[in-house]
Amino acid sequence: MRTLGGEQVEEAVADAVALLRTATDRDWETASSGRLEWSCRYVAEHIAGVLLAYAGQLAGRATETWVPFEMTLDEGTGNEDVLHVVETAGALLAATLRTTPREVRAYHPYPFRSADREGFAAMGITEVFLHTHDIAEVLGLSYEPPAERCADLLARIFPHVRPDTDPWRTLLWATGRGDLPGRAPVTEWRWRNNLVIPAERLTLQGLTPAAATDLAAGGDGGFAWVDGGPFQGTRDAAGMLVKAYETGVHRPVWGVFVLVRREDGRAVGGIGFHGVPDESGRVEIGYDLAEAARGNGYATEGLRALSAWALARETVTSVRATTEPENTASQAVITRAGFVRITGDGAEGGEGAGQFLYELRG
Template sequence: MRSMGGDQVEEAMADAVALLRTATDRDWETTRAGRPEWSCRYTAEHVAGVLLAYAGQLAGRATEGWVPFEITLDEGTGNEDVLDVLETTAALLAATLRTTPRGVRAFHPYPFRSADREGFAAMAVTEVFLHTHDLAEGLGLRYEPPAERCAELLARLFPHVRPDTDPWRTLLWATGRGDLPGRAPVTEWRWRNNLVIPSERLTLQGLTPAAATDLAAGGDGGFAWIDGGPFQGTRDAAGMLVKAYETGVHRPVWGVFALVRREDGRAVGGIGFHGVPDEQGRVEIGYDLAEAARGNGYATEGLRALSAWALGRETVTAVRATTEPENTASQAVIARAGFVRIAGETSEDGAGGEQFAYELRG
C-alpha cells in the first residue's frame, strides 16, 4: 500500500511554495484567497498553524484535546518569510510523522476523536492542496496537484464520497470549492478519519477505501500482519467495500475492520458488517482470523466488541451472524459472544448451501 507520511507532506509543500514564490511581490494582506472570506496572508498563516498543530498532537501523544498553543508570526514578516515558515512547519510535521510508531493515535475531533499518523499526513496534504488552490485563485495563478494523490486523499478522508473521473475536481467539490455535474453543492464538510473500537487485547480499526483497495489487490492494507494473514475472507470483504465505495453506497461505520493485537500491533484477522441496518434495525456481522491466530479467543473478543458498538446505536435492534452447519468452531465463537440460534431459521451462503442464523439483541 502506498504510504502517506512525511515525504508526501514535504512534496506537497515544495510544489506549493514554488508556485507562491512567483507572487511574493503581490499584496497578500488585502487580496482575498478564493472562496473563503480570508486574505491570502491569513490563509498562509492558517496552513502553517495547522501543520504545526498536527505535529504537536502526534509528538505529544495528545488524547483528550488540542495541545494549547498556536503560531504567531513576528511583526514585519514579509511574504517570502511566510513561505519559509510554511516550509519549516512542513519539515517539523514530516519529522514527527517519520518518528511516530504505526499504532499511535492522537486527538482530532472529526469524527471519532482520533487519527493515526497517516490520517494526520493525509489531512496535512489536503490542507496544503486546498489552501494553495485558494491562494492561487486569489493571486491569479494556475494550480492543480497530481490526480493520483487527490484520489488517495479522497479514499482516505472522504470515504462517503463517490469517486469521479477527475479526483481533483471531486476533492474541490467535496470541500465546498467547486461543482460536479449531477451533484448538489457542498456547503459544509468534515474530515472522516477511520473509526477505531478498543477491546481488551485488540483494537478494531476501520478500513478506509484506500486500505481496502490494497487488501483486495493482495497487499497488506497498511497493516503489519501475523504469518499467514490476512485470510481470504478479509480480502473478499475488502473487495466488497471497494465496490460499495465506487458506487457511492459505502457507509464507513458499517464497513470492515482489521483486528489488531495491542501487544505487538499486528493484525490477526478481519471483522465487519454485511451492510447498514435493515428496516427492522438488524445488522449482520462476519469475521475471520489468520490460521496462526486461531484458538486464542480473538474472534470472540472482536465479535463482542463490534456487537456492543452496534447495539449502542439507536438504529440497531439486533446483531445477526450466520455460519455453516458443519463449522462448529464458528458456532462456538458465536455462542461465547452471547448470540442465540434462531430456531427454525436458516439462510443461504450465496452458493446454495444452508447456514444457521444467530442473533444478539440489545
C-alpha cells in the same frame, strides 16, 4: 500500497511554496481568498499553523484535546518569510510522521476524536492543496496538484465520497469549492478519519478504501500481519468494500475492520458488517482469523466489541451472524459472544436456508 507520510507532505509543501513564491511581490493583506473571505496572507499563515498543530498532536501524543499552543509570527514578517514558516512547519510535520509508530493515535475531533499518522499526513496534505488553491485563485495563478495524490486523499479521509474520473475536481467539490455534474453542491464537510473500536487485547481498526484496495489486490493494506495473514475472507470483504466505495454506497462505520493485537501491533483477522442496518434495525456481522491467531479467543473478543458498538446505535435493534452447520468452531465463537441461535424457515435465513442463524439483541 501507496502510503502517505513525511515524503508526501514535503512534496506538497514544496510545490505549493514554489508556486506562491512567484507572487510574493503582490499585496496578500487585502486580497480576499476565495470563498473563505480570508486574506491570502492569513490563509498562508493558516497552512503553517495547521501543519505545526498536527505535528504537535502526534509528537505530544495528545489524546483528549488539542495541545494548548499556537503559532505567532513576528511583526513585520513579509510574504516570503511566511512561506519560509510554511516550509518549516511542513518539515516539522514530516519529521514527526517519520518517527511516530503506526499504532499511535492522537486527538482530532472529526469524526471519532482520533487519527493515526497517515490520517494526519492526509489532512496536512489536503490543507496544503486546498488553501494553496484558495490563494492561487485570488492571485490568478494556475494550480493543480497531482491527480494520483488527490485520489489517495479521497480514499483515506473522504471514504463517503464516490470517486470520479477527476480526483482534484472531486476533492474541490467535496470541500465546497467547486461543482461536479450530477451532484448537489456541498455546503458543509468534515474529515472522516477511520473509526477505531477498543477491546481488551485488540483494537478494531476501520478499513479505509485505500487500504481495502490494497488488501483486495493481495497486499497487506498497510498492516503488519501475523504469519499466514490475512485470511482470504478478509481479502474478499475488502473487495466488497471497494465495490461499494466505487459505486458511492460505502458507509464507513458499517464497513470492515481489521483486528489488531495491542501487544505487538500485529493484525490477526478481519471483522465487519454485511451492510447498513435494515429497516427493522437488524445488521449482520461476519469475521475470520489468520490460522496462526486461532485458538486465542480473538474472534470472540472482536465479535463482542463490534456487536456492543452496533447495539449502542439508535438504528440497531439486533446483530446477526450466520455459519455453516458443520462449522462448529464458528458456532462456539458466536455462542460465547452471547448470541442465541434462531430456528426458522428459509425466509428467515435460518436452518432452512442451509445455514445456522444467530442473533444478539440490545
